[in-house]
Amino acid sequence: MKKVLGLVVSERNLGNSEILVKEIMDAVPDPCARELIRLTDLKIEPCRACYRCLSPGSRCVKKDDFNFVLDKILESDGLIIGLPVYFLGPHGSYKMLTDRFLGAGHYSRHTRGKPCAVVMPFGMPGWEGYTRTAALVLPRMLEMRLVDCWQVHAALPGESMLKDENREYARRLGSGLFTARESGRGPRECPHCGSDLFRLLPGGEIECPLCAARGNLRDGGVPDFSRPGHTRFSAEKLEEHFNVWLVEMRDKYLRERDILKEVQKPYRGKQWWVKGRGGANGGTVS
Ligand SMILES: Cc1cc2nc3c(=O)[nH]c(=O)nc-3n(C[C@H](O)[C@H](O)[C@H](O)COP(=O)(O)O)c2cc1C
Structure with missing residues (x-):
């Protein structure tokens, strides 16, 4: 079932x-x-x-x-x-x-x-x-x-x-x-992922900020993504991102942890945090 x-x-x-x-x-x-x-x-x-x-x-x-x-x-x-x-x-x-x-x-x-x-x-x-x-x-x-x-x-x-x-x-x-x-997909949507938002690039190119596909604006402002190319939601690209790049980043962090800790050190003492009181006796906005 x-x-x-x-x-x-x-x-x-x-x-x-x-x-x-x-x-x-x-x-x-x-x-x-x-x-x-x-x-x-x-x-x-x-x-x-x-x-x-x-x-x-x-x-x-x-x-x-x-x-x-x-x-x-x-x-x-x-x-x-x-x-x-x-x-x-x-x-x-x-x-x-x-x-x-x-x-x-x-x-x-x-x-x-x-x-x-x-x-x-x-x-x-x-x-x-x-x-x-x-x-x-x-x-x-x-x-x-x-x-x-x-x-x-x-x-x-x-x-x-x-x-x-x-x-x-x-x-x-x-x-x-x-x-x-x-x-x-509608004519004004990314054919790869369906997003309807686009980033304008130099030279009349457009990019889908969601899947990173690139195309051009045709006459009448209709996006043309017919050129084959990169989209981050393909099975290979997702595999590369989640199972390769992120894993490499984690390993890089483990290798470089001591250097990064030195960079962080001068900021450790600056404890200027203010804490809320979880809603109890909260202030009023007038
Ligand atoms: C805090 C808040 C912010 C909202 N912002 C928007 C908005 O930016 N644009 C919009 O079209 N509707 C907005 N709405 C309206 C809701 O999208 C709409 O009432 C919807 O039917 C809520 O779905 P629900 O009944 O499942 O909660 C907002 C509603 C609330 C309560």
Whole structure:
């Protein structure tokens, strides 16, 4: 039996992310086991950059909920992410989670080719910001088959389901989750990764900041990425980054640790830190 995991990245009870994910999951054909995780209920701490997870078979050493979420993602056959736009980008909990995937080079053999759909509610047209591009990082690092990256205009909790077309779209997405191909790219999206943000380079060249593919702007401002070349999300490039370059960096650190400690020494005594009080008796803003 297929297993589908819904990852809801919103604290809002029955908010748009939650109900959109539920509608999509509900339409996945049976037999299907469904599980939901509300990411904001879990403790996901910052990555401590210890690089331990780079060793094959090693797990993150932090005692929080990351390994639980990771296991759920790895064991599922399909992933549906509900990710609201917050301040022109993805909800911060999603970035916190993404940052913990330094071991992606060992995880992707479990996730490669599995379907992933991302649904992103946003409150105001024109305020979607860079959310789409940021949302793509996790499924791309895990080499998943991105079947959709759907932005839904809905500000108030539940508003997304006021429109029949959204419900129908969600149900189509769910019913085709395991049979759908990688989503097609629009003419103004990177054909390699699907990002819609580009960096302008000298000489009329453009670069996709997400996957690093390079192309040119054609007449009418349409990006042309037809030249074959580098994209960092190919299986070889990901292998090179996570399982070679990062491992070399870790080994270099171990070799050069004493030199680096000398560089750090003069800063050790400058303990100017101020600490918060964990919300108790916090100040007021007037
Ligand atoms: C703190 C905060 C920041 C937000 N920032 C944006 C934004 O920059 N752009 C936007 O279009 N909507 C923004 N919204 C609106 C949410 O994306 C919208 O209400 C969405 O439906 C929330 O999804 P949820 O119901 O699953 O939490 C923001 C909402 C909150 C609470």
